Amino acid sequence: LAGAAGLVDDLVGDLAPGWDRTGLIPDEVLRALAARxxxxxxxPAAFGGLGASSLANGEFTAHxxxxxxxxxxxxxxxxxxxWTIQRLGTAQQHEDYLPELAGGRxxxxxxSEPEAGSDLAAMTTTIExxxxxxxxxxxxxxxxxxxxxxxxxxxxxHGSGAAAVVVPASAEGVTVRRVPQPSGCRAAGHAxxxxxxxxxPARAVLGGGQPLMLLxxxxxxxxxxxxxxxxxxxxxxxxxAARGHARARRQFxxxxxxxxxxxxxxxxxxxxxxxxxxxxxxxxxxxxxxSPDMVVATVLAKQVSAVQAAQGxxxxxxxxxxxxxxxxxxxxxxxxDAKLMELIEGSTEICQMILADHAVSMAA
Ligand code: FAD
Numbered sequence: 001l002a003g004a005a006g007l008v009d010d011l012v013g014d015l016a017p018g019w020d021r022t023g024l025i026p027d028e029v030l031r032a033l034a035a036r037x038x039x040x041x042x043x044p045a046a047f048g049g050l051g052a053s054s055l056a057n058g059e060f061t062a063h064x065x066x067x068x069x070x071x072x073x074x075x076x077x078x079x080x081x082x083w084t085i086q087r088l089g090t091a092q093q094h095e096d097y098l099p100e101l102a103g104g105r106x107x108x109x110x111x112s113e114p115e116a117g118s119d120l121a122a123m124t125t126t127i128e129x130x131x132x133x134x135x136x137x138x139x140x141x142x143x144x145x146x147x148x149x150x151x152x153x154x155x156x157x158h159g160s161g162a163a164a165v166v167v168p169a170s171a172e173g174v175t176v177r178r179v180p181q182p183s184g185c186r187a188a189g190h191a192x193x194x195x196x197x198x199x200x201p202a203r204a205v206l207g208g209g210q211p212l213m214l215l216x217x218x219x220x221x222x223x224x225x226x227x228x229x230x231x232x233x234x235x236x237x238x239x240x241a242a243r244g245h246a247r248a249r250r251q252f253x254x255x256x257x258x259x260x261x262x263x264x265x266x267x268x269x270x271x272x273x274x275x276x277x278x279x280x281x282x283x284x285x286x287x288x289x290x291s292p293d294m295v296v297a298t299v300l301a302k303q304v305s306a307v308q309a310a311q312g313x314x315x316x317x318x319x320x321x322x323x324x325x326x327x328x329x330x331x332x333x334x335x336x337d338a339k340l341m342e343l344i345e346g347s348t349e350i351c352q353m354i355l356a357d358h359a360v361s362m363a364a
Contacts, residue, residue, distance in 0.1 A: 016068040017328030035104035039078035047098035054287035058229040065233025069337035070187035076226040077145035081107035083222035088207030110140035125156035147189030162212035173198035184336035231305035235273040238316035272308035303351035309338040
């Protein structure tokens with residue numbers, strides 16, 4: 001990933017507030033990163049990817065997240081699609097899809113439905129075998145990056161279990177409709193995806209017949225660690241902006257930073273950034289070491305980082321005062337973006353329930 005952060009800095013420059021306002025990241029920016037494999041850096045070199053460790057991928061994801069959470073969201077979706085294919089696909093499917101994702105094509109992952117949000121077991125989308133084909137029917141909502149995607153990995157019911165299926169966005173029967181004016185990550189290309197009798201060759205099906213929640217947990221693991229690192233990036237951007245402002249801005253005859261109550265906000269922001277970084281590093285080391293603790297460490301990282309990012313961004317707004325009350329300011333965007341991180345990839349409450357189950361099952 002040498003040079004990758006610099007490339008992101010060059011491509012994003014001071015454009016992120018404009019992307020947030022228009023709700024669009026220019027196609028050439030996404031394609032420039034995608035063509036270099038930088039939206040899914042963990043894809044193994046054998047498939048044309050960068051083969052980045054989870055730790056290296058995480059630090060890069062945090063950097064992208066510090067510049068633009070919408071771009072980081074697109075990166076999370078691309079990485080989650082690649083991870084899902086890697087985990088559920090056959091050797092032939094790895095050959096078919098991973099080089100495409102590492103080489104410039106864009107992907108999204110669709111689980112959520114109108115009546116299946118936190119409760120993904122309630123999903124009703126079906127992937128029905130029909131001769132050498134499958135037929136997909138259903139309605140997905142809030143699919144990040146679907147507006148930009150060339151292919152959408154759709155999760156649905158398959159026989160008595162579940163499967164994912166790689167659906168070209170251009171396939172007959174696919175309708176992608178953008179979510180109008182999301183409150184945060186506004187340029188992440190969130191869209192609702194309708195699947196009306198979409199017919200595809202059966203070779204597009206990944207992991208057919210698995211238990212639904214096992215499949216969902218596998219795919220979501222990547223999304224969670226990626227969002228967690230993205231939240232570290234939000235916290236770093238907030239800390240930078242808040243400490244710069246608190247040093248430069250004077251009130252009551254001294255810098256804001258020298259007022260103890262402002263100093264307390266700064267201390268809390270530093271604690272948030274450091275705490276989130278450490279839990280993410282721990283989770284990534286579990287990924288890189290193939291530890292059985294990986295799933296729980298990932299949920300913990302997502303939970304801690306998302307909550308800290310939402311609280312930290314609120315503290316940063318407080319430190320900047322009216323300076324953060326301009327639409328598009330880095331801290332104002334962080335405040336809107338961070339709150340959404342508490343809702344997705346397993347909301348705060350869902351992560352707490354998973355961690356509670358873990359706590360109960362731990363050996364005394
Ligand atoms: P609900 O499930 O209706 O929950 C509402 C509230 O109730 C939440 O606070 C929740 O924590 C709480 N709650 C629910 N059940 C319980 C319970 N048993 N105990 C305690 N509290 C509970 N989906 C995709 O498939 N792909 C994507 O790429 C994607 N990207 C997204 C990006 C954004 C910005 C957003 C906002 C959503 C995205 N989603 C995506 C959908 C997202 O995964 C869901 O919004 C999320 O799972 C929560 O579902 P819900 O919004 O229907 O809320």
